[in-house]
Amino acid sequence: SLVSHELKTPLSSMKISAEYLESDANIVPADRKEILQIILRNIDRQTRLINDILDLSKIEAGKTELKLDIIGIRKIADASFENIKQVALKKDISIIIDVPDDLSPVMADMEKLIIVVNNLFENALKFTPAGGSIILSAKEDADGIEVNMKDTGIGIEKEKLEKIFDKFYQVDSSSRRKTGGCGLGLSISSGIIRAHGSVIHVESALGKGSTFIFKLKKG
Ligand SMILES: Nc1ncnc2c1ncn2[C@@H]1O[C@H](COP(=O)(O)OP(=O)(O)O)[C@@H](O)[C@H]1O
Numbered sequence: 001s002l003v004s005h006e007l008k009t010p011l012s013s014m015k016i017s018a019e020y021l022e023s024d025a026n027i028v029p030a031d032r033k034e035i036l037q038i039i040l041r042n043i044d045r046q047t048r049l050i051n052d053i054l055d056l057s058k059i060e061a062g063k064t065e066l067k068l069d070i071i072g073i074r075k076i077a078d079a080s081f082e083n084i085k086q087v088a089l090k091k092d093i094s095i096i097i098d099v100p101d102d103l104s105p106v107m108a109d110m111e112k113l114i115i116v117v118n119n120l121f122e123n124a125l126k127f128t129p130a131g132g133s134i135i136l137s138a139k140e141d142a143d144g145i146e147v148n149m150k151d152t153g154i155g156i157e158k159e160k161l162e163k164i165f166d167k168f169y170q171v172d173s174s175s176r177r178k179t180g181g182c183g184l185g186l187s188i189s190s191g192i193i194r195a196h197g198s199v200i201h202v203e204s205a206l207g208k209g210s211t212f213i214f215k216l217k218k219g
């Protein structure tokens, strides 16, 4: 199945590398170090993948227990921004947070919502070329708070807009090697928002950037 293939890829890479280290006692230190780094990178990737798969299966089984609290979106935005600001700086992408301080709070699971906003930020960063920008904004109306993550990136063609929420789906699966990830972020995120009784949707066109939108009930 798709899942077992995904799980085996980093493992086979680690096995090949370890076998090589074992087969030859005369590998020069620089090469040894490089091979060990490959192994360590793959261990990290495997760990992330297993955690993502476990999260997703819990969500799919309807077993995500939300720790609901009354929380401000501003706090979530700031926490997520802290997590990704270095990457944004390095890639020369400007980030704008447009979340009013006096926005009504929402009833939500803080930790899970940070996972969602992190995923959307990470994607926006991955799929936006250097020099671009990302705007995280939130606004309020009578029935809730709407959160928007808008980027000036590569966009998504119309035919693929629904598919990107499927597990393991990536528009360009060869980007996996370049940018990491394995197509689970949006499945997890949409599952989390669904557990909150809402939905995530996307507005995008190829070459025109993307906006991910979800709405939460007021606390
Ligand atoms: N902001 C975005 N701009 C363009 N494409 C996106 C964006 N966010 C997601 N996608 C597309 O949706 C796919 C699935 O996203 P996700 O589930 O987060 O997986 P991953 O980030 O591991 O590839 C991505 O591989 C990409 O093709």
Ligand SMILES: [Mg+2]
Pocket (backbone or CB within 6 Å): 119, 122, 123, 181, 184, 185, 186
């Ligand atoms: Mg992702």
